Structures are given as C-alpha cells and as structure tokens.
Amino acid sequence: MRKQRSAAALERQLEFATTxxxxxxxNYNLGLFHDNNGREAKAIPYYRTALQHGLNDETKAQALAWLASSLHKTGNQDCAMDSLKEAQRITTDASLNQFLSRLERRVQRTHHAKT
Structure with a gap:
C-alpha cells in the first residue's frame, strides 16, 4: 500500500530535488496531491512545471491527463483539449485512454454548452 504524503513532505521533496x-x-506529486484534494487550480502550475522539467512518457501522459482534467474543471476547455490530445498521442495505457475519451466528451459538451 502506498503511504499517503502530506503537503509539507512533498514540498520538502521539491526543495531538495537537484536533478x-x-x-x-x-512537481508532479504536488500536482497530484492538490488535484486529489479538490484544489485543481493549485495543481495546474505543478503539472506544467513537471512537464517542463521532463517526465518519462508514461508519467508524462498521466500528467497531461490530470492537467487536462484540472483545466476542464477550472473552465479552460481549449487548453484542456490540447493537453488531453497530447496525452492521447503518447499513451499506450488502455485505462488512461478510456479516461481521456470520457474526458474529451465532457470537455466537448461543456464547450458546446458555452457557445
């Protein structure tokens, strides 16, 4: 079982990160922490920073998916669609692809409802 981390522990992990x-x-872990605690707006910059620093393809696809979800929940449908499309291009994970397909439908419905 994975041990639950506190924000302080995750911030220390970031503080001592050298590579x-x-x-x-x-940054990815801090994004997940805030996202999983209903703070999507706070998670977004952590996901973006993680992506800028470079993640392996599997984690990059997950970060893009969670970023897309957070962007969708905070009302940024265009950026959400861009992130989820990029995640779809690089993932080989069937479960993640299913999640992205469902998210894409939600983003499209929200976008069409606003137009």
Missing part, C-alpha cells in the same frame, strides 16, 4: 528528473517528479 531535472527529481524536480519533475516532485
């Missing part, structure tokens, strides 16, 4: 990979993973 690009460590910084990417620390």
């Amino acid at each position: 690009e990979k460590e910084k990417a993973v620390a």
Whole structure:
C-alpha cells in the first residue's frame, strides 16, 4: 500500500530535488496531491512545471491527463483539449485512454454548452 504524503513532505521533496528528473517528479506529486484534494487550480502550475522539467512518457501522459482534467474543471476547455490530445498521442495505457475519451466528451459538451 502506498503511504499517503502530506503537503509539507512533498514540498520538502521539491526543495531538495537537484536533478531535472527529481524536480519533475516532485512537481508532479504536488500536482497530484492538490488535484486529489479538490484544489485543481493549485495543481495546474505543478503539472506544467513537471512537464517542463521532463517526465518519462508514461508519467508524462498521466500528467497531461490530470492537467487536462484540472483545466476542464477550472473552465479552460481549449487548453484542456490540447493537453488531453497530447496525452492521447503518447499513451499506450488502455485505462488512461478510456479516461481521456470520457474526458474529451465532457470537455466537448461543456464547450458546446458555452457557445
């Protein structure tokens, strides 16, 4: 079972990260933490920073998916669609693809409802 982390522990992980990979993973974990606690707007910059530092393809696809979901929930449908399309291009994970397909339909419905 994976141990639940506190925000303080995750922030320390980021503070002590020295390599690009460590910084990417620390930012990704902070994004997940805030996202999973209903703070999507706070998660977005962490996901973006993680992506800038470089993640392996599997984690990059997940980060893009969660970023897309957070963008959708905060009302940024165009950026959400861009992120989810990029995630769809690089993922080989069937479960993640299913999630992205469902998210794409929600983003499209929200976008069409506003136009």
